Amino acid sequence: MQPGLYLITPDEADIEHLVSRVKPLLPFAELLQYRNKQADPALRAAQAVALAPLCRAAGVPFIVNDDPRLAFDVKASGVHLGEHDGSVAAARAILGPDAIVGVSCYDDLERARKAADEDADYIAFGAFFPSATKPNARRATPALLGAAGALGLPMVAIGGITVDNARPLLEAGADLLAVVGGVFDAPDPVVAAREFQALFKSSRP
Numbered sequence: 001m002q003p004g005l006y007l008i009t010p011d012e013a014d015i016e017h018l019v020s021r022v023k024p025l026l027p028f029a030e031l032l033q034y035r036n037k038q039a040d041p042a043l044r045a046a047q048a049v050a051l052a053p054l055c056r057a058a059g060v061p062f063i064v065n066d067d068p069r070l071a072f073d074v075k076a077s078g079v080h081l082g083e084h085d086g087s088v089a090a091a092r093a094i095l096g097p098d099a100i101v102g103v104s105c106y107d108d109l110e111r112a113r114k115a116a117d118e119d120a121d122y123i124a125f126g127a128f129f130p131s132a133t134k135p136n137a138r139r140a141t142p143a144l145l146g147a148a149g150a151l152g153l154p155m156v157a158i159g160g161i162t163v164d165n166a167r168p169l170l171e172a173g174a175d176l177l178a179v180v181g182g183v184f185d186a187p188d189p190v191v192a193a194r195e196f197q198a199l200f201k202s203s204r205p
């Protein structure tokens, strides 16, 4: 997993529109997570089926939010687990040892230690800024990234991140920036995604 933009899909009902929004952004993403909190299971399955080959063709690991079984069904590269989404071991039992399993740690260093002990592939912290995507998200501070760096896992920062507020998170040690609105709600999402990519190049020579 290289440092970079970890793009997460918005809640989009229309499959073709979702595909057309995601496809031009893939050249700028290190990972793509399929997340749709509004869709029913059938729509989620159909959308994941549509996105998986796009990511494969672009060489971008495809991560499914919440659901290891769906990740398995679409041959995704991995799954992202929050506090209500089961254990790393349960996900690995479905996906196998080589899958990417990421864990939400919110503002909780102990939870990150536990995720590291359980062999997670990355730990995610946030929300660092107010998020329209998840308005009630718990808040985290950049100092947490400094403390969690000792765990030696790739660190993802999430929550209200835009090109304009992201730099302090990279300076605090974030390896990946997970973003929904900061790209998909930008006036030009391709420009925003390219600017995120450039931010990584300029902050890590």
Ligand SMILES: Cc1ncc(COP(=O)(O)OP(=O)(O)O)c(N)n1
Residues within 6 Å of the ligand: 006, 033, 035, 037, 065, 066, 080, 081, 082, 083, 084, 085, 102, 104, 124, 125, 156, 158, 178
């Ligand atoms: C990269 C990344 N970090 C955090 C989350 C949030 O996961 P969770 O707390 O399970 O909340 P939902 O996304 O399921 O609403 C994430 N999805 N991705």
Ligand SMILES: Cc1nc(C(=O)O)sc1CCOP(=O)(O)O
Residues within 6 Å of the ligand: 104, 106, 125, 126, 127, 128, 130, 131, 132, 133, 134, 137, 138, 158, 159, 160, 161, 178, 179, 180, 181, 182
């Ligand atoms: C899905 C999610 N999880 C968060 C957490 O803090 O765990 S914040 C968040 C929303 C990310 O979307 P945006 O980039 O639009 O703020």
Ligand SMILES: [Mg+2]
Residues within 6 Å of the ligand: 065, 066, 080, 081, 082, 083, 084, 085
């Ligand atoms: Mg979840």
